[in-house]
Amino acid sequence: MSQNQNRSKMAVTAELIRQGASILQEACPRCGGVQIKFRGKIYCTNEDNLEAILNPGSAVEKPVPAKVEDQQPIHSNSEATSSLRKIMEDKLNGLSKQLESSTNPDEQVRLLDLITKYVETLEKINRSAT
Numbered sequence: 001m002s003q004n005q006n007r008s009k010m011a012v013t014a015e016l017i018r019q020g021a022s023i024l025q026e027a028c029p030r031c032g033g034v035q036i037k038f039r040g041k042i043y044c045t046n047e048d049n050l051e052a053i054l055n056p057g058s059a060v061e062k063p064v065p066a067k068v069e070d071q072q073p074i075h076s077n078s079e080a081t082s083s084l085r086k087i088m089e090d091k092l093n094g095l096s097k098q099l100e101s102s103t104n105p106d107e108q109v110r111l112l113d114l115i116t117k118y119v120e121t122l123e124k125i126n127r128s129a130t
Contacts, residue, residue, distance in 0.1 A: 010116040012050040017096040017115060023089055027126040034122045045119065088122045 013036065017023065021038035028035050033046030038053060092115060099111040 007116070009045060009050060009110070010073075010119055012054060012118055013045045014112045014115045015054060016050060016100050017092070020100075023092050023119075023122070026030075032126045033124060034119055046123070071128060081116075085122065085125050088118050088125070092118045092122075 011054070013021075013034075016036060016038050019038075021036040024037055024042065027033065028044040028046065031044060031046050033044045036045060043050060043053065052069060085123050088106040095111050095115050098109060099115070102108050102111060
């Protein structure tokens with residue numbers, strides 16, 4: 001995936017978070033990527049067409065078939081990795097709440113940049129844990 005495509009996916013992920021998506025603790029069972037839950041469906045930020053979620057009708061949505069209740073968390077060998085993952089998830093949840101309440105465009109851009117960096121970090125953590 002090119003850097004531009006990656007940035008585009010991150011921007012779409014950040015927008016979904018702004019619109020109420022939640023980042024899940026469980027990694028994608030297929031690729032180990034970050035998963036989000038939006039409007040009752042689970043999506044992988046690596047594999048699913050997130051643009052279709054933002055723009056219904058433009059493409060076919062393909063949610064991850066597994067339910068959150070059925071998923072087992074990926075256990076890493078390192079307690080530090082687990083701790084870092086938890087910190088990143090907590091930060092993302094806090095930033096998404098700040099973004100939701102922000103009316104300042106400059107602050108929104110700053111928050112989206114941070115969200116993008118945290119999502120990228122989570123994806124790296126999940127890839128290294130598999």
